[in-house]
Amino acid sequence: MTEYYSGYDKYLVAVDCIIFGFDGQELKLLLIKRGFPPAEGEWSLMGGFLKSGESINEAAERVLKKLTGLHNVYLEQLRAYGEVLRDPGQRVISIGYYALIKIDEYDEDLVKKYNARWFPIDNFPGLIFDHNEMVDHALKRLQRKAQNQPIGFELLPDKFTIPQLQKLYEEIFRKEFDKRNFRKKILGFQILRKLDEKEKEGSKKGAFLYRFDQKQYTKLLGSGYIFEINV
Amino acid sequence: MTEYYSGYDKYLVAVDCIIFGFDGQELKLLLIKRGFPPAEGEWSLMGGFLKSGESINEAAERVLKKLTGLHNVYLEQLRAYGEVLRDPGQRVISIGYYALIKIDEYDEDLVKKYNARWFPIDNFPGLIFDHNEMVDHALKRLQRKAQNQPIGFELLPDKFTIPQLQKLYEEIFRKEFDKRNFRKKILGFQILRKLDEKEKEGSKKGAFLYRFDQKQYTKLLGSGYIFEINV
DNA sequence: CCAAAAGTGTTCAGCTTACACCCATGA
DNA sequence: TCATGGGTGTAAGCTGAACACTTTTGG
Numbered sequence: 359m360t361e362y363y364s365g366y367d368k369y370l371v372a373v374d375c376i377i378f379g380f381d382g383q384e385l386k387l388l389l390i391k392r393g394f395p396p397a398e399g400e401w402s403l404m405g406g407f408l409k410s411g412e413s414i415n416e417a418a419e420r421v422l423k424k425l426t427g428l429h430n431v432y433l434e435q436l437r438a439y440g441e442v443l444r445d446p447g448q449r450v451i452s453i454g455y456y457a458l459i460k461i462d463e464y465d466e467d468l469v470k471k472y473n474a475r476w477f478p479i480d481n482f483p484g485l486i487f488d489h490n491e492m493v494d495h496a497l498k499r500l501q502r503k504a505q506n507q508p509i510g511f512e513l514l515p516d517k518f519t520i521p522q523l524q525k526l527y528e529e530i531f532r533k534e535f536d537k538r539n540f541r542k543k544i545l546g547f548q549i550l551r552k553l554d555e556k557e558k559e560g561s562k563k564g565a566f567l568y569r570f571d572q573k574q575y576t577k578l579l580g581s582g583y584i585f586e587i588n589v
Numbered sequence: 590m591t592e593y594y595s596g597y598d599k600y601l602v603a604v605d606c607i608i609f610g611f612d613g614q615e616l617k618l619l620l621i622k623r624g625f626p627p628a629e630g631e632w633s634l635m636g637g638f639l640k641s642g643e644s645i646n647e648a649a650e651r652v653l654k655k656l657t658g659l660h661n662v663y664l665e666q667l668r669a670y671g672e673v674l675r676d677p678g679q680r681v682i683s684i685g686y687y688a689l690i691k692i693d694e695y696d697e698d699l700v701k702k703y704n705a706r707w708f709p710i711d712n713f714p715g716l717i718f719d720h721n722e723m724v725d726h727a728l729k730r731l732q733r734k735a736q737n738q739p740i741g742f743e744l745l746p747d748k749f750t751i752p753q754l755q756k757l758y759e760e761i762f763r764k765e766f767d768k769r770n771f772r773k774k775i776l777g778f779q780i781l782r783k784l785d786e787k788e789k790e791g792s793k794k795g796a797f798l799y800r801f802d803q804k805q806y807t808k809l810l811g812s813g814y815i816f817e818i819n820v
Numbered sequence: 821c822c823a824a825a826a827g828t829g830t831t832c833a834g835c836t837t838a839c840a841c842c843c844a845t846g847a
Numbered sequence: 848t849c850a851t852g853g854g855t856g857t858a859a860g861c862t863g864a865a866c867a868c869t870t871t872t873g874g
Contacts (some may be wrong), residue, residue: 362627362678366638368599371671371682396593407597414671414682438669438684440602440645447593451602451645451682453669521826538828539864561825563871588863753852769855770837792852793845819836 370450373418374405374489376436376496377426379461380513382522384478385529386461387493389485390425391473397448397486403493404472405452418455425472427465432458432512434503436495444488456496458512467577479529479589504530505587508549511570519557519565520544547585549575601681605636605720607667607727608657610692611744615709616760617692618724620716621656622704628717634724636683637701649686656703658696663689663743665734667726675719683719687727688733689743710760735761736818739780742801749795750788751775760812768785771774778816780806 378390392402406421408414415435436454444450461476466479469475477483479497484490503509510516510526524540544550551571556564575585608619637652639645646666654660655747667685675681692707700706708714710728715721734740740812741757742749755771775781782802787795 363601363638363681365627367641369639370594370597371602372602386640393591408600408682410598410680411673414669415674417671435668437666438645440639440648440684442642442644449641450594450641471809519826535743536865537826538866541827542829543863548658558872561871562873563824563826564827570681750853767838768853771840772854773856774836789845793847794843794851794853795845796853 364457370448371408371414372405372450372452373408373414373421374403374439374452374454374492375418375422375425375433376403376454376456376493377422378456378479378496378500378513379464379476380526380529381476382525385513385526386476387479387482388425388464388469388474388476389482392486393473394396394567396445400486403489404474406506407450412474414453418453420451422455422457425468425474426459427468428459428463431460432509434499436492436499439488439492441488446487450578454492454495456499458500460513460515462515480532484547501530501589504589506585507553508547508570508575508585517553517555517557517567519560519567521560521565522557523568533589538562543587548578549585601679602639602645603636603681603683604639604645604652605634605670605683605685605723606649606653606656606664607634607685607687607724608653609687609689609710609727609731610695610707610746611760612692612707614760616706616744616757617706618710618713619656619695619700619707620713622706623717624704631717632714633717634720635705638681645684649684653686653688656699656705657690658699659690659694662691663740663789665730667723667730670719670723672719677718685723685726687730689731689740691746693746699781711763721725732761732820736820737807737816739778739801739816748784748786748788748798748800750791750798752791752796753788754799758818762809764820774818779809780816 379386379388389401390404390452392395392398392400402531404421404425405416408417412420418433419429422433436456439452439454444447485493510523513526514522520541524535524537528534549571550568553568553569557567558564610617610619620632621635623629623631635652635656637648637655639648643651649664650660653664664686667687667782670683670685674679716724741754741761744757745753751772754775755766755768759765780802781799782796784800788798789795
């Protein structure tokens with residue numbers, strides 16, 4: 359490629375991933391204990407430097423897979439972070455991404471290898487650099503998205519119960535919902551298919567399992583269909 | 590600064606600005622005719638390369654000021670664009686920013702110098718690279734923001750009439766509002782101060798001027814105050 | 821038989837929406 | 848005097864919010 363632009367400075371570019379999971383009780387964050395200086399041994403988001411052959415999205419996917427073993431999961435860019443001194447190691451422009459994963463699917467060996475751990479969203483250790491700010495932004499973004507799009511399902515197993523779903527939304531929005539209103543609302547969207555099975559872990563009576571119907575949702579989009587959870 | 594990270598590639602980093610204005614009739618976009626290769630002579634967003642002493646926000650402010658003469662205007666980051674081949678000149682990671690300016694305040698000489706022109710948001714020439722995508726994103730973001738935050742005022746003169754404000758919102762959301770309902774809604778937010786003056790350009794009767802009361806808005810925030818325009 | 825979670829309807833208040841006429845003035 | 852845009856109120860329907868009891872079953 360002919361290089362048209364000359365005389366301008368170049369920079370390290372990194373991606374950092376805010377990885378969310380839900381264990382049925384709490385919304386959680388996957389953090390690693392940093393294995394190299396500066397700030398070695400401190401808690402950090404999983405990140406990596408951009409390689410020359412890959413787009414920034416691809417870099418984020420690579421980094422996510424490196425830690426969790428997962429690909430084809432919900433992964434979206436947050437924004438870029440570019441304060442001059444944000445990384446004391448050297449100037450780095452970092453692009454934040456957030457991922458929603460099904461918490462029982464990640465690769466435990468990889469997580470051990472990177473000294474990673476799940477922390478509750480309301481009780482995790484202070485992070486290096488501007489990573490706390492990134493988590494803040496990611497949580498806000500998750501709340502906004504979850505309000506208007508059915509992305510909660512990304513954090514749940516394929517089959518889930520209405521009470522599980524409600525608990526998840528309560529964790530995301532940090533607010534309790536009335537179970538009658540919640541059920542009415544969520545079933546009214548017509549995007550859940552009720553199965554014949556019951557989940558018996560959570561209670562003696564057992565709760566019916568449902569599955570998110572992606573096709574139905576895609577079909578309903580257009581023709582003025584609106585998914586919205588009131589908070 | 591000790592350089593901790595070695596062996597990683599470095600990249601050009603740029604900022605590109607989507608600049609919105611409102612002339613009383615239409616929502617507009619300020620575009621420049623690119624004065625250097627590649628794609629010289631084609632329409633483009635105003636942009637510039639990141640310098641080593643400045644944050645990416647500062648770079649965006651610099652670029653905006655370079656074209657409009659304005660600073661301290663509404664300017665917010667959109668996201669980063671990082672496809673490998675997005676810029677045929679060389680690999681460049683670009684951070685998109687969008688700005689809302691009062692259209693009668695920009696510096697005409699500068700705009701001439703850069704061969705810039707205002708285009709209606711629904712009728713502007715095809716842009717270079719991924720700039721069309723950036724404009725798309727910026728418009729969506731503007732719509733979202735304007736729905737939940739009183740940022741419309743950034744695009745209007747200090748003093749404005751309710752019909753002018755309504756016209757602006759109609760342009761942003763590409764949808765007409767009932768004038769009685771709009772007035773009721775917007776005045777109900779309690780953040781407009783009615784002045785004793787009338788604006789007589791728009792009609793023979795004249796319409797009362799209002800001013801946005803930033804202090805009042807800031808005060809109302811907290812205590813569950815919600816600004817929301819229904820679309 | 822009892823504890824614990826699942827499941828189910830109705831009412832009221834507030835908000836959104838639709839809608840039509842008079843006012844002030846410059847030309 | 849008339850054309851043009853500014854300004855005003857009300858009624859109907861819908862949606863969100865509040866609220867309590869029955870069902871099932873494992874221990």
